[in-house]
Amino acid sequence: xxxxxxxxxxxxxxxxxxxxxxxxKKVADIGYRFVQISGVCEYSPEWLDAELKKNGLKxxxxxxxxxxxxxxxxxxxxxxxxxxxxxIGLGCMxxxxxxxxxxxxxxxxxxxSAQILKENGAQLxxxxxxxxxxxxxxxxxxxxxxxxxxEPSELQFTLDTYWVQHGGAxxxxxxxxxxxxxKCVHLKDFLMVNGxxxxxxxxxxxxxxxxxxxxxxxxxxxxxxxxxxHTYGEDPFECLKESYEYLxxxxx
Numbered sequence: 694x695x696x697x698x699x700x701x702x703x704x705x706x707x708x709x710x711x712x713x714x715x716x717x718k719k720v721a722d723i724g725y726r727f728v729q730i731s732g733v734c735e736y737s738p739e740w741l742d743a744e745l746k747k748n749g750l751k752x753x754x755x756x757x758x759x760x761x762x763x764x765x766x767x768x769x770x771x772x773x774x775x776x777x778x779x780x781i782g783l784g785c786m787x788x789x790x791x792x793x794x795x796x797x798x799x800x801x802x803x804x805x806s807a808q809i810l811k812e813n814g815a816q817l818x819x820x821x822x823x824x825x826x827x828x829x830x831x832x833x834x835x836x837x838x839x840x841x842x843x844e845p846s847e848l849q850f851t852l853d854t855y856w857v858q859h860g861g862a863x864x865x866x867x868x869x870x871x872x873x874x875x876k877c878v879h880l881k882d883f884l885m886v887n888g889x890x891x892x893x894x895x896x897x898x899x900x901x902x903x904x905x906x907x908x909x910x911x912x913x914x915x916x917x918x919x920x921x922x923h924t925y926g927e928d929p930f931e932c933l934k935e936s937y938e939y940l941x942x943x944x945x
Contacts, residue, residue: 694906694909694910694914694915694916694917694944695726695727695753695915695916695917696725696727696916696917696919696937696940696941696944697725697726697727697728697729697753697754697916697917697918697919698720698723698725698727698728698729698918698919698933698937699728699729699731699879699918699919699920700716700720700728700729700730700731700732700733701729701731701732701756701784701920701922702919702920702921702922702924702929702932702933703716703720703733703929703930703933704731704732704733705929706929706930707732707733707734708733708734709734710734710736710740712734713733713734713736713744714744716930717744717745717747717748717750718748719930720748720750720930720933721748721749721750723930723933723934723937724937724941725750725933725937726749726750726751727750727751727752727753727916727918728745728750728751728752728753729752729753729754729755729756729782729877729916729918729920730752730754730755730756730778731755731756731782731784732756738772738773738775738776739775741776742775742776742777745776745777751777752776752777752778753778753780753877753915753916753918754778754780754781754782754818754851754877754916754918755773755778755780755781755782756782756783756784756820757769757773757781757782757783759783759786759787762781762783762803762806762810762817763802763803763806766805766806766807766809766810766813767809767813769781769810769815770809770810770813770814770815771813773815774813774814774815779814779815779816780815780816780818780849780876780877781810781815781816781817781818782817782818782819782820782851782877783803783817783818783819783820784820785820785822786799789822789824790824790825790835790839791824791827791835792835793829793830793835793838796829796835796838796839796842797842799839799842800838800839800842800843803817803848804842804843804847807843807847807848808847811846811847816846816847816848816849816876817847817848817849818848818849818850818851818876818877819839819848819849819850819851820850820851820853820879821836821850821851821852821853821856821857821860822853822856822859822860823856823857823859823860823861824860825839825860826857826860826861826862834862836867837870840870840871840874845873845874848874849874849875849876849877850871850874850875850877851877851878851879851918852864852867852868852871852875852878852879853878853879853881853920854878854879854880854881854882854883854900854905855879855881855882855883855892855900858883858900859883859890864900864905864908865904865905865908868905868908868909868912868914869908869911869912871912872911872912872913873912873913875909875912875913875914876913876914876915876916877914877915877916877918878909878914878916878917878918879918879919879920880895880902880905880917880918880919880920880936880940881893881894881895881919881920881921881922882894882895882896882897882898882899882900882902883898883899883900884897884898884899885899891923891925892921892922892923892924893921894919894921894932894933894935894936894939895919895935895936895939895940896935896936896939896940897935902939902940902943903943906943906944917940917944919933919936919937919940921933921936
């Protein structure tokens, strides 16, 4: 399992191409060799390909526009192929998937796109938050309904450790449930500060990452991507560095 950096963490430092390029260099200087591109400024595939190569980085996953994936999956796959990325992610559906009806709508609308991505050598990924751990009428999570709606070859998952905990589920249990369709994971820790739930660098909070990583290995996870949506005034590059150094100590 390889360690990567999710650029949504650095979105405030990637609002133009000059800053985006500098952020890529800073991440490479920390030691990361794999990245997910999400939340950054507009870029051309050719530009990103050149900047990745310049810094010895590989983009293994993106979060891309939901409408683009739904309406133009073949073009989305071709754009990603230009910078060597075959995993294409949905970060969050515009109105969320919070009911059985919206779950069915999502499956019906995105299953054809997932199949077209597959035909073009790419694969669709879904990133969870806490909403997917709401129960449906038959007692199943919305996440389980999404799993049932797609074949593993059509839809993989980018599990987010913080949001699983926030949603009241057990991280390792959910990892085991998604075994075989969990090629990427978002690692962020869960920390209580004066009664407030906060995201934290990996290893600083309460999640048992040695145990989580063992379950991820057993589930076939390929990329452990560090993400921290909020750093609460701390330097996000330093937070990424703290997570990287912690993970380097326990991922062999």
